[in-house]
Amino acid sequence: METAQTPSAPDVVVVGAGAAGIAAAHRLQALGCSVLVVEASDRIGGRAFTESNTFGFPFDHGCAWLQGPGDLPYIAAARSAGFTLIDHSDPPGALFSGDRPATPCEVAKYDQAGESLRQLLVSSQYDVAASSLVKFSDRWLAAAATWLSAMDHGVDLIELSSADVAVYGTYAVNALVKEGLGTLVAHVAKGLPVWTGTVVTGIDWSGPGVIVRTQKGDIRADAAVVTVSTGVISSGRIKFTPGLPVGVRQAFDDLPMGLLTKIALQTDGARFGLLENAFVTRAIDEPLPARSAFFLSFPIGFDLCVGFVGGSHAWEIEKAGEEAAIAFAIDELASMLGSDVRRHIRKGRMTNWGSNPWTRGAYAAARPGRHAARAVLSSPLGDRVFFAGEALGGAYPALLSGAHMSGEAAARQAAAILARNRRS
Numbered sequence: 001m002e003t004a005q006t007p008s009a010p011d012v013v014v015v016g017a018g019a020a021g022i023a024a025a026h027r028l029q030a031l032g033c034s035v036l037v038v039e040a041s042d043r044i045g046g047r048a049f050t051e052s053n054t055f056g057f058p059f060d061h062g063c064a065w066l067q068g069p070g071d072l073p074y075i076a077a078a079r080s081a082g083f084t085l086i087d088h089s090d091p092p093g094a095l096f097s098g099d100r101p102a103t104p105c106e107v108a109k110y111d112q113a114g115e116s117l118r119q120l121l122v123s124s125q126y127d128v129a130a131s132s133l134v135k136f137s138d139r140w141l142a143a144a145a146t147w148l149s150a151m152d153h154g155v156d157l158i159e160l161s162s163a164d165v166a167v168y169g170t171y172a173v174n175a176l177v178k179e180g181l182g183t184l185v186a187h188v189a190k191g192l193p194v195w196t197g198t199v200v201t202g203i204d205w206s207g208p209g210v211i212v213r214t215q216k217g218d219i220r221a222d223a224a225v226v227t228v229s230t231g232v233i234s235s236g237r238i239k240f241t242p243g244l245p246v247g248v249r250q251a252f253d254d255l256p257m258g259l260l261t262k263i264a265l266q267t268d269g270a271r272f273g274l275l276e277n278a279f280v281t282r283a284i285d286e287p288l289p290a291r292s293a294f295f296l297s298f299p300i301g302f303d304l305c306v307g308f309v310g311g312s313h314a315w316e317i318e319k320a321g322e323e324a325a326i327a328f329a330i331d332e333l334a335s336m337l338g339s340d341v342r343r344h345i346r347k348g349r350m351t352n353w354g355s356n357p358w359t360r361g362a363y364a365a366a367r368p369g370r371h372a373a374r375a376v377l378s379s380p381l382g383d384r385v386f387f388a389g390e391a392l393g394g395a396y397p398a399l400l401s402g403a404h405m406s407g408e409a410a411a412r413q414a415a416a417i418l419a420r421n422r423r424s
């Protein structure tokens with residue numbers, strides 16, 4: 001599908017129409033380069049994907065929170081196009097100890113555990129596995145660690161790099177989008193020349209420019225910006241000619257994909273005493289990694305409880321399939337709210353980023369000790385292949401904002417090098 005006037009011989013081919021590819025394409029155009037975006041799947045947005053068919057209202061399979069610096073263009077784009085942003089910078093919480101609400105004292109313990117865990121990781125001098133820094137004697141600390149490692153980073157604590165936690169920038173914005181964040185991303189991409197349904201199978205950078213090989217034919221250009229996930233690159237699905245230098249290949253392998261799986265449960269309107277937009281968490285009494293789901297209750301007022309499962313447990317859940325995942329999420333909700341919950345669930349849906357061949361996981365997580373791999377990928381190959389994507393998200397790794405910023409940075413780098421080469 002062509003979504004705008006397609007240049008027959010673009011200056012730059014952008015591989016992937018997610019947030020990074022969209023940002024790169026816009027920036028390249030603004031800098032005077034012609035561009036063509038090629039996208040394997042049949043839609044624009046990548047891991048930003050909203051659909052309304054399942055529940056009759058927008059459900060974000062991928063990113064849902066718009067988080068990042070205040071100058072993120074998505075904020076202005078949302079406002080000018082009339083999207084509804086719901087501030088979530090100070091979310092309500094519902095904490096449970098087994099099947100009863102936590103006491104104020106337990107809530108204070110949980111809040112303190114979360115804060116001290118983060119401080120511990122941020123102040124670590126070395127890039128080590130988070131599990132090596134924390135002694136787990138406390139069920140509230142285990143709950144806070146489950147949000148931080150399995151949900152936020154998509155990996156178990158033993159696979160979480162302390163440096164990955166330490167780099168995070170602050171959020172000037174932290175908001176849910178009523179119409180769906182995926183809808184907003186697709187809106188921002190409007191007007192860009194994108195070929196959807198076009199799988200890139202190879203990138204030949206042996207000559208002065210690049211030949212991007214697709215199942216629909218070759219595209220010649222001066223440069224390529226490659227925004228596919230680290231999981232896609234590591235799978236070898238895109239053949240580089242010549243092959244990736246050893247250090248670059250290693251860097252991709254050092255940034256494997258973590259997994260966050262959402263299991264969304266539609267309710268019949270019952271609210272179980274929970275507030276809208278609240279994080280629902282239980283104490284963890286089993287050893288980590290816990291086989292638990294935590295929830296966001298009734299986001300934006302929709303009749304939905306969105307369960308989150310991350311890390312090794314998410315890979316297991318996805319493999320077990322949607323029916324088993326929904327049964328598990330209902331059990332988890334019932335363990336906190338009581339069995340009566342069961343009769344109020346109308347429908348469920350599980351996301352499947354782990355088995356999606358175009359992502360192969362939710363977001364990259366540096367192997368402990370290998371956080372520096374992120375910086376390795378910010379250097380181009382032969383001044384003509386530039387990498388971007390959430391794994392290169394700087395102070396906002398794994399996030400939409402980081403993906404966007406990495407796309408812009410790669411575009412600036414590419415445009416500067418192309419201009420220099422043309423002058424010489």
Ligand SMILES: Cc1cc2nc3c(=O)[nH]c(=O)nc-3n(C[C@H](O)[C@H](O)[C@H](O)COP(=O)(O)OP(=O)(O)OC[C@H]3O[C@@H](n4cnc5c(N)ncnc54)[C@H](O)[C@@H]3O)c2cc1C
Binds near residue numbers: 016260359361363400
């Ligand atoms: C469940 C989940 C929840 C999340 N929640 C949040 C959140 O609340 N807030 C937040 O900021 N971030 C969140 N994220 C992360 C955020 O969605 C990603 O960081 C961001 O969307 C990644 O953008 P990207 O452009 O780097 O990659 P992608 O969006 O993956 O874009 C890359 C594109 O390349 C395409 N592609 C792959 N292989 C090929 C090929 N061979 N040829 C052509 N095209 C190819 C893919 O189809 C894809 O469209 C979440 C992610 C997941 C999965």
